[in-house]
Amino acid sequence: MPWDRNQMAERAAQELEDGMYVNLGIGIPTLVANYVGDKDITLQSENGMLGMGPFPYEGEEDPDLINAGKQTITELARTSYFDSAQSFGMIRGGKIAAAILGAMEVAENGDLANWMIPGKLVKGMGGAMDLVAGVGRVIVVMDHTNKKGESKILKSCTLPLTGKGVVDRIITNLGVLDVAHKGLHVVELAPGVTRADLEAATEATLV
Amino acid sequence: MPWDRNQMAERAAQELEDGMYVNLGIGIPTLVANYVGDKDITLQSENGMLGMGPFPYEGEEDPDLINAGKQTITELARTSYFDSAQSFGMIRGGKIAAAILGAMEVAENGDLANWMIPGKLVKGMGGAMDLVAGVGRVIVVMDHTNKKGESKILKSCTLPLTGKGVVDRIITNLGVLDVAHKGLHVVELAPGVTRADLEAATEATLV
Amino acid sequence: MKKVYGSASEALDGLLFDGMFIAAGGFGLCGIPELLIDAIKDAGTKDITIASNNCGVDDFGLGVLLQTKQIKKMLSSYVGENAEFMRQYLSGELELEFNPQGTLAERMRAGGCGIPGFYTKTGVGTVIAEGKESKMFNGEEFILEEGIFADLSIVKAWKADDTGNLIFRKTARNFNPPAAMCGKVCVAEVEEIVPRGSLDPDCIHLPGIYVHRLVQGAHEKRIEQRTVRTREEA
């Protein structure tokens, strides 16, 4: 049986090691925080914070304390605040060990598209282009196929790119794939998913 | 009678206006601070401080509080500290209204040489190149001639440059000169100094 | 040299002109110069180009200057919260230059630091790189991004002293320091002005040299997405 959203997040959390500074994107990646267990992980919020805590209790919301998704959050004992230039300095400078992000499309060469669909409303890339260009390891977590059942893992992206050759690992409901030489390497299959199932759902080359 | 060191500093202090942020070099420029009167001047020390105060009382020296000349100093109520990248960011970015500096040579096109004499020991330019390139107005305060009686204000510099075309005004023991189109404009003569005295002591073109 | 002004309108007096370029601090609705934005609305300045990560919401923040059609062009990384923005953009009334968020912040800081251009990996191989110079460093491709030099900076801080030293609070710092640095003139609005000497000189986030005018006022500080957990979850 393929993984559900929480199981994908749980699998993604296995990517994180003690001591890592990590940036989590919106959607399933946000759920990863629920599965880090007792690993010492520090979450960055790219609007200017290291050590992001959980949502505040009702009545304790602080308008001066939000995450990159503009949600109210809290601080921790380890927290530090800084400005946006410093924040993206640490992202661009490779100080963030990993980013776990959602995607619209990933190509077998590591290209990532997750910020615009031509002809639809364009909201902007926010910090996504900086993150994929700068962090040590880019891990995409997404459904393997779109709502029409078409593969989101392609030979080459059809949508405008967020970054070129930036993805290291893809975690989907069907399994785990690594961007490798000449194609994607199957690292792991979700329980009950066969290699044939994965091949049928994947446009990209599997090696 | 030409100005002495203190009179040159006093004259240089007239260049400063209320509200200015200013960087003072070593030597006569340091004395300028004694003559700002009740003007609201904030002194920058390029090692990371705005609002430099006077030397400490004996016994109150703090090894963590020095100026760019490595001398112990004090802080004021307006003081702020920052790192060297930020400090030179504000210098390079033109936020410092004026720098008052010493010089070995100044040329009529505004070239400045004050950091090295080939064949002698070279200690380094420190922050001088950044200051002359970045601040709003560069004012040189120096003796008009060297110890051999030769003009330090030249048609063109003979020593390696600190900056090209960077000097705005020169204050010497003989008077005040501005870098102007096709030469130096005589702004003021020290008491008892004649135009002929100045011309005799100056290699550069006076206009 | 008095930096403290009585109102946001007074603090902007003489600084506004049609066709000007403004850099604004804030992220979403957090740490935005709301009083100065309202004063610009009242002044009616037109054809403004604004560098700001976002453009507020329809009725708050920079969104109010969209309602009055005072904005000609935005340099932003994300504009998804604003229906009027989309309407004006799609109808061609409003120009938009997308900047990756980190590139926008660094461009502001660069302008303030006298750096007219810098190289970055961000956007290489994407539409962001189109029309930009690129250069190889150590076998890798980078694109040239230019410093932002604005006519005016408008920022919001938590506290100031009367010399203009500013401190910010939590994530309301965001774009405010880099935005403040890149303007010819910077006007800051704060929640409280304290006497000089009251702020720890080791903890000044933005030295007064960057801040030319100051105004104190009451801030709405609207929350864009109120997310909470219930006590039971604890």
Added chain:
Amino acid sequence: MKKVYGSASEALDGLLFDGMFIAAGGFGLCGIPELLIDAIKDAGTKDITIASNNCGVDDFGLGVLLQTKQIKKMLSSYVGENAEFMRQYLSGELELEFNPQGTLAERMRAGGCGIPGFYTKTGVGTVIAEGKESKMFNGEEFILEEGIFADLSIVKAWKADDTGNLIFRKTARNFNPPAAMCGKVCVAEVEEIVPRGSLDPDCIHLPGIYVHRLVQGAHEKRIEQRTVRTREEA
């Protein structure tokens, strides 16, 4: 993830190798990583290239690594306080690359921020510009300076918490934050390590993400030029 080590030598264990490139904080003798410098002396690492604004004095700071001839090359803006430096330099034993002070600081910050190159006015028309690319922006000439990417950063802070968040004191901050940012690994020595939560999160000068290892110790903090005024002058 434990960052706190028992001694400077332990904190450097496994990080030193001959021919390595180190970025060091400090200005003059103020805010220098004196304990780590001594530990590098004890380790005997050779042919080191060091980016540091100054090179200490003959018997303190980086000067001790000159005495032991462990330094191959310096990137500095000013080296006037050091007789042994001059002797080795003039005899050709030591290489020296002068960097204007602001260029050196910005090169360190750039390296730490993933910026391989930036343009600056500093040094245009001087020997500093020789061999460097130049480019016109808005009718003015700028030269290209490259980011510094070091193998190791050694810095000195006042206080740290156990997660590596650092605060500095007064002008001892100087080059320490940019130097800390540009190394693959950064080791910081501090006067005091406090429990996490003890430092104001709004006043962290260098977030712990930049700091991989920490050591606490007693510091000599030598004064290079003791200048005072007498009570009578007051």
